[in-house]
Amino acid sequence: MKPFSVHVDDAVLDDLQRRLAFTRWPDEPLGAGWEQGAPVEHVRALVERWRGGFDWRAVEATLNGFAQYTTPVSGIDLHFIAEGDGPPVLCLHGWPSSVWEFHELIPRLRADARVVVPSLPGYGFSFSPGQRRFGVVDIADAVHALMTEVLGHARYLVVGGDWGASIACRLAHAYPDAVAGLHLYMMPLRRPETWPDALAESREELRRWQLEEGGYAAIQGTRPQTLAYGLADSPAGLCGWLAEKFEVWTDTSLDPDDVLAMVTIYWVTQSIGASFWPYFARLHGEWVLDDVAAAGGRIAAPLTYLDFPKELVHVPRALVERLFDVERWDEHDRGGHFPALERTALLAESVRTFVTSGRVD
Numbered sequence: 001m002k003p004f005s006v007h008v009d010d011a012v013l014d015d016l017q018r019r020l021a022f023t024r025w026p027d028e029p030l031g032a033g034w035e036q037g038a039p040v041e042h043v044r045a046l047v048e049r050w051r052g053g054f055d056w057r058a059v060e061a062t063l064n065g066f067a068q069y070t071t072p073v074s075g076i077d078l079h080f081i082a083e084g085d086g087p088p089v090l091c092l093h094g095w096p097s098s099v100w101e102f103h104e105l106i107p108r109l110r111a112d113a114r115v116v117v118p119s120l121p122g123y124g125f126s127f128s129p130g131q132r133r134f135g136v137v138d139i140a141d142a143v144h145a146l147m148t149e150v151l152g153h154a155r156y157l158v159v160g161g162d163w164g165a166s167i168a169c170r171l172a173h174a175y176p177d178a179v180a181g182l183h184l185y186m187m188p189l190r191r192p193e194t195w196p197d198a199l200a201e202s203r204e205e206l207r208r209w210q211l212e213e214g215g216y217a218a219i220q221g222t223r224p225q226t227l228a229y230g231l232a233d234s235p236a237g238l239c240g241w242l243a244e245k246f247e248v249w250t251d252t253s254l255d256p257d258d259v260l261a262m263v264t265i266y267w268v269t270q271s272i273g274a275s276f277w278p279y280f281a282r283l284h285g286e287w288v289l290d291d292v293a294a295a296g297g298r299i300a301a302p303l304t305y306l307d308f309p310k311e312l313v314h315v316p317r318a319l320v321e322r323l324f325d326v327e328r329w330d331e332h333d334r335g336g337h338f339p340a341l342e343r344t345a346l347l348a349e350s351v352r353t354f355v356t357s358g359r360v361d
Contacts, residue, residue, distance in 0.1 A: 124266070
C-alpha cells in the first residue's frame with residue numbers, strides 16, 4: 001500500500017479549457033426532448049460551468065481529505081479510499097460513476113465501519129493507458145484480493161448499485177465464506193426470457209426499457225473502442241454522453257458540480273474506453289447473475305435491498321426471493337440510481353443498520 005493523493009497537472013486542465021472553448025455544437029430538431037438524448041441547452045450549460053465556476057481543485061481537496069492508497073492487485077495499481085474503524089464494508093460504484101459518488105456518504109459511515117471505496121479497475125484512478133481490461137468477474141477477484149490479502153479482512157460486507165451490484169453478487173457467489181451480507185440498490189437480473197410467465201408484466205417492462213433506454217449498453221458492449229475515439233477527444237462529447245445518464249436516471253437532478261466532478265475524473269484519467277469493458281464482457285459470455293438463477297442456484301449472503309422509484313428497472317421481489325435470502329426490503333417514495341448523492345442521509349442510515357447488525361466483528 002502506498003499513500004495516494006490526487007493532483008492533475010495545470011497543463012491538463014489548460015488543455016481541457018482550450019478544447020471546451022472550441023466546442024462545435026450540434027443542432028437539434030425543433031421541440032427535441034430528453035427522449036432523443038441530452039438537449040443542447042442542458043449540455044451547453046454544464047460545459048459553460050465547466051469552463052468557469054466549477055472548481056476542480058476543490059474536488060481534489062475533498063478527495064485528498066480521505067485516506068487514499070494504491071496497491072498492486074491483479075497486475076494494476078488499484079486506487080482506494082479506506083476510512084474509519086469497525087466492521088469492514090466495501091462500497092462499489094458503477095458506470096458512469098466513480099468514487100466521488102460516495103464522498104458525502106463516507107463521513108457518515110466511518111464512525112461505525114471500516115469503509116473501503118475502490119475506484120473499479122479500469123475506472124478513474126485505477127486506470128492507466130495500456131493496462132488490461134476488466135469485466136465483472138475480474139473486478140470481483142481484484143477487490144476481493146484488496147479486502148482479504150491487502151487489508152486482511154477475512155469477512156466483509158458489500159454495498160453497491162449498477163455494476164457495483166453485479167460485482168457484489170459475483171463476490172457473494174464466488175467467495176461465499178468471505179461475504180457476510182449484501183446491501184444493494186439495483187438488482188442485476190437483466191434477461192427477461194428467464195423470468196417466469198407469472199411475471200409477464202415485469203418482463204415486458206424490462207423489454208421496453210431495453211428498447212428505449214438500453215442503446216448505450218448495446219454500443220458500449222459491442223463497439224467500445226469505436227465509441228471511445230470521440231469521447232476521449234471531445235470533453236463536450238464526453239459530458240453529453242455521461243450527463244444524460246446522471247439526469248434521466250435520477251429522481252431529482254444532481255448538483256451540476258457533482259456531475260462535473262465525475263465527468264472530469266473520466267477526462268483527466270483517460271479511462272472512458274476502459275470503463276466500457278464490463279458491458280463488452282457481459283455481452284460476450286461472461287458470468288452474470290441470471291446464470292445462477294437459471295440453474296436454480298442461490299446466493300447465500302443475506303440481502304438488504306432498497307427499491308427507489310427512479311431505479312432503471314424494478315425486479316419483482318418474488319423473483320429476487322428465488323435467488324436471495326431477503327432480510328430487508330425497503331421501498332422508498334423518492335430516489336433513483338445514485339442514492340449516495342440523491343438520498344445520502346437515508347442511504348447512510350440504512351447502511352449503518354446493515355453494518356451494525358453483528359454479522360462481522
